[in-house]
Amino acid sequence: MDNKPRLAVSACLLGEKVCHNGDSAEFRALTNEWNGHFDLVGICPEVDIGMGTPRPATRLADDGESIRLVNPQNGNDFTSQMLEYAQLQANALVDSGICGFVFKKDSPSCGLEHVKVYRNGHDQAVRNGMGMFAKIFTTLYPHIPVIEESRLTDPQQAEHYFARVHFFSLWYHEGKKGWTDKAIKEFHNVNNLFLLSRSPDAKRKLGRLIIQGFDNGEHPETVALAYMTEAQQSLNVLTKAGPIAHAMERVLGNLSSNLSKSERQEMLDVIHDFRQGLLPRSVPLALLQNHLRRYHIDTAIHQRFLSPIPSSLGLMARV
Ligand code: SF4
Incomplete structure (x- = not known):
C-alpha cells in the first residue's frame, strides 16, 4: 500500500x-x-x-426514443x-x-442510480435513471x-469500497510491469483469502476464468482485464460476517499446530462472537495478526485478507 x-x-x-x-x-x-x-x-x-456556474439545473428527459440531458426552462439540449x-x-x-x-x-x-427521469411534457419523474x-x-x-x-x-460500505479500490490499485500497479500468465496466477493466489472473505463465488469463478483464458490462448492482458471486470462486478455486493469469519477460520487452520488448545479455543470464541455481531472485525483480525507474527508465518496472502485497507482510514474498528 x-x-x-x-x-x-x-x-x-x-x-x-x-x-x-x-x-x-x-x-x-x-x-x-x-x-x-x-x-x-x-x-x-x-x-x-x-x-458555467451558476447555471440552470438540468434534468434527464425521456423523449420516447432516448434519454436526453436538457435545460427544462429553455429546452437547450446538452x-x-x-x-x-x-x-x-x-x-x-x-x-x-x-x-x-x-x-x-x-x-x-x-x-x-435512481436518478430522476422526466417523460417529455410531464412534471412527474421516475427514479430509474443514471x-x-x-x-x-x-x-x-x-x-x-x-x-x-x-x-x-455507512462504515461497512466505505470499508468494502476502499478494499475494492486497494485491490484494484494492486492490480493496476502489477499490470504496469506487463501481465504474464504467471503474474495473473500469482495475483489471484495472493488475493485468495481476500476474495474468499468478500465473495466466495467470485473466487471460484475467477479461478475458472483464468484457466479458460489460458486454454483459449488469450493474451494475458485480455485475461487480466476480464479478471478485474468479473472481480469488481462480484465485489459490488457488500460482504457479510459469515464469509469473513470463514476466512478467519482458514487463517486459524494455518496456525493450529502452533497454538495451545486454550489459545485455539479463545480464537474460535472470538470469531464466533464476531460472526454473531458481538465484536467488531478488528478484534479477531488483531489477534490473528499477533499469532501469525509470533510464529513467523505471516504471508502476503494473510496480509491481503487481514489488512485490506490502511488501518489509519479509521474504518476497521467500526465494521
Ligand atoms: S454533480 Fe457532477 S455535474 Fe453536478 S456539480 Fe457535481 S460534479 Fe458537477
Missing part, C-alpha cells in the same frame, strides 16, 4: 463551487478524513462542457456535448491511472470500482 490510489471524484464533493446554484456539496469525510490516503482528482462534467466529453474524459482518467470514482448522488450527470456522464464511464470501464458518496456514510 505504498502508492496512494488515485480516486476520481465529482468535483462538487471536494468542495468546489461548481453546483448549478454556485454552491458546493462538500463530502467532508472524503475531504477531511480520508483525503491523505488518496490522490483525489475532481471532475465536473457540466462545467467542463462549458455550462446530450451530444456530454456524450462526446464523457468518452474523452473517461479515457483520459483511466489513462491517468484512476483506481475508482466517487460520484454525486441524484445528479443528472453524475448519479449512479447520470449521463456516469453511464458512459461505467459502460466503457466496468472494471473500475464506483460508488455514490451517500453510501460511504
Whole structure:
C-alpha cells in the first residue's frame, strides 16, 4: 500500500463551487478524513462542457426514443456535448491511472442510480435513471470500482469500497510491469483469502476464468482485464460476517499446530462472537495478526485478507 490510489471524484464533493446554484456539496469525510490516503482528482462534467456556474439545473428527459440531458426552462439540449466529453474524459482518467470514482448522488450527470427521469411534457419523474456522464464511464470501464458518496456514510460500505479500490490499485500497479500468465496466477493466489472473505463465488469463478483464458490462448492482458471486470462486478455486493469469519477460520487452520488448545479455543470464541455481531472485525483480525507474527508465518496472502485497507482510514474498528 505504498502508492496512494488515485480516486476520481465529482468535483462538487471536494468542495468546489461548481453546483448549478454556485454552491458546493462538500463530502467532508472524503475531504477531511480520508483525503491523505488518496490522490483525489475532481471532475465536473457540466462545467467542463462549458455550462458555467451558476447555471440552470438540468434534468434527464425521456423523449420516447432516448434519454436526453436538457435545460427544462429553455429546452437547450446538452446530450451530444456530454456524450462526446464523457468518452474523452473517461479515457483520459483511466489513462491517468484512476483506481475508482466517487460520484454525486441524484445528479443528472453524475448519479449512479435512481436518478430522476422526466417523460417529455410531464412534471412527474421516475427514479430509474443514471447520470449521463456516469453511464458512459461505467459502460466503457466496468472494471473500475464506483460508488455514490451517500453510501460511504455507512462504515461497512466505505470499508468494502476502499478494499475494492486497494485491490484494484494492486492490480493496476502489477499490470504496469506487463501481465504474464504467471503474474495473473500469482495475483489471484495472493488475493485468495481476500476474495474468499468478500465473495466466495467470485473466487471460484475467477479461478475458472483464468484457466479458460489460458486454454483459449488469450493474451494475458485480455485475461487480466476480464479478471478485474468479473472481480469488481462480484465485489459490488457488500460482504457479510459469515464469509469473513470463514476466512478467519482458514487463517486459524494455518496456525493450529502452533497454538495451545486454550489459545485455539479463545480464537474460535472470538470469531464466533464476531460472526454473531458481538465484536467488531478488528478484534479477531488483531489477534490473528499477533499469532501469525509470533510464529513467523505471516504471508502476503494473510496480509491481503487481514489488512485490506490502511488501518489509519479509521474504518476497521467500526465494521
Ligand atoms: S454533480 Fe457532477 S455535474 Fe453536478 S456539480 Fe457535481 S460534479 Fe458537477
